[in-house]
Amino acid sequence: MWPKLRDFFARELLILIDPTHDLHRRRKRQIISVVGSVLTLGMVTAFGIAPMVPDAALRGDRVQMPIAFPDLTPQIRQIDAHEQTFVSQASLQRGDTVDGLLQRLSINDPQAERFIQADRHARALFRLPSEQLISAVTDDAGKLLSLTAMLSFDAEQSRELKISRNAQNRLGSRVNVLPNETQWDMRSGTIDDKFFRAMDDAGVPESVVAQMVRIFSGVVNFHKDVRRGDRFRLVFENIQQQGRTVRYGRVLAVEFVNRGKTYQTVWYAEPGQASNGTYYTFDGKHLRQAFLRTPVEFSRLTSGFGTRNHPLFQDWRQHNGVDFAAPVGTRVFAAGDGTVSFVGQQNGYGNIVMIKHAGGYSTRYAHLSGFAPGVRAGQRVAQGAVIGFVGQTGWATGPHLHYELRYRGQPLNPFATSFAAAPPLDGKRLERFNLYTTHLLKRIDLMRTVHIAQIS
Ligand SMILES: [Zn+2]
Structure with missing residues (x-):
């Protein structure tokens, strides 16, 4: 230094x-x-050191002090060999021009400005999201030496734009593909009050919370069942580029203790089917249910909605279904795989979607404010697909989703009905699964030890 x-x-x-x-x-x-400011400072200093000056000087006598000035030529040559460079960082702002961006990066270089406007790679700078940092290295006259910006991130890799000046003083650009690194993060906590607050307090990223709700949507009713004292433990992928998180990936394992009952699940793909993985219980049963229990999005917005004045659930027998109070516009999902049989208006139901499922089952979604774009009769839909939005059309006293599950036309209680969407793993498949989960659980236990050691 x-x-x-x-x-x-x-x-x-x-x-x-x-x-x-x-x-x-x-x-x-x-x-x-x-x-100006240096002078002020200098005066204070001079006053402060006055007693150090020999008495002779104060009396006005001439004082001679030797000043040795070493020969710095070799060192200066050395420094000049690596020129002084400056690094600056800025992010794109709404309506930015090349000129404006370069100014904020302390770049004073018309050649670079022309280059960025003309070069096909470099122009990608102006399609970056506004929070994305761009860093530049310049010499002390503001000439651009190099510039880097991350263009995009996906699960496996990131694309980086690099503009640099070569030895012939020419600017060039290239896009580098950099592999991402995936690390595992673990979070755990207890729900004291609100589900989402507990998630925030534990530092669980938003996208991971949404995944957890989706994973358990066939088993736990988040609208109704979450209680003070419930506990969770989550392991998920943290995808990094150069030590910085670029996104959060898949939830790998979750444990959720809800009203004293423990739900554990692990993401597993059978060999050669990496894109076809799904969530299993630890004994190899599919967690995915044939029908979601709550075919309406559970979010921060809906979590406390309607609990005070509007009855969240009525007895399903009274009107053949259950009601989910939720703000107008909340997304409504297909409860299971099936084919849309009706989209339109019906007396009392208002805007309604009906879906036919395999094995004689059907579902209805009523009082919608609108339908998802492109939803029409005859269309196949997958479980979880958005089919419409909560409203209060028809005979409805407040915004809510009216949901019915029927078997051969006879209404069923959706909360009492539970069946897995696929048979459990067995034989060799179960053996492989057990091998995988044993390893996974060992690593998770190791993480828990480290985690606790860090806290204490
Ligand atoms: Zn209803």
């Missing part, structure tokens, strides 16, 4: 005292602009 600073000042001093140096005029201007 100190030798570097000393070299720097030595070089600056030489520039100042050498009027033939390229930077002489520039430095002089810069120094004049700060000289």
Whole structure:
């Protein structure tokens, strides 16, 4: 640190005292602009050190003090060999021009400006999201030496734009593909009050919370069942690029203790079917149910909605279904795989979607404010697909979803009906699954030990 600073000042001093140096005029201007404050500071210092000055000086006698000025030429040559560079960072702002961005990056370089406007890679800078940082290295005259920006991130890799100046003083650009690194993160906590607050307190990212709700949507009713004292433990992928999180990936394992009952699930893909993985209980049963219990999005917005004045659930027998109070516009999902049989209006139901499922089952979604774009009769839908939005059309006293599950036309209680969407793993498949989960659980237990050790 100190030798570097000393070299720097030595070089600056030489520039100042050498009027033939390229930077002489520039430095002089810069120094004049700060000289006022330096003077004030200098006066204070002079006052402070006055007692140190020999008495002779105070009496006005001439004092001679030797000033040794070492020969700095070799060091200066060395410093000049690696020119002084400056690094600056900025992000794109709404309506930014090339000029505006370059100014914020302390770049004063018309050639670079022209290059960025014309180069097909470089132009990607202006399609970046506004929070994305761009960093630039310039020399001390503001000439661009290099510029880097992350263009995009996906699960496996990131794309980086690099603009650099070569030895022939020409600017060039390229897009580098950099593999991401995936690490595992674990979070755990207890629900004291609100589900989402507990998630925030534990530092669970938003996308991971949404996944957890989806994973358990066939088993736990988040609208109704979450209680004070419920506990959770989550392991999920944290995808990083150069030590920085670029996104959160898949939930790998969750444990959720809800009203004293423990739900554990693990994400598993059978060999050769990486994209077809699904969530299993630890004994190899599919967690995915044939029908979602709550075919309406559970979010921060809906979590406390309607609990005070509007009855959240009525007895399903009274009107053949259950009601979910939720704000107008909340997304409504297909409860299971099936084929849409009706989209439109019916007396009392208002806007309604009906879906036929395999094995004689059907579902109805009523009082909708609108239908999802493209939903029409005859269309196949997958479980979880958005089919419409909560409203209060038809005979409805407040915004809510009226949901019915029927078997051969006879209404069923959706909360009492539970069946897995697929048979459990067995034989060799179960053996492989057990091998995988044993390893996974060992690693999770290890993480828990580390986690606890860090807290205490
Ligand atoms: Zn109803």
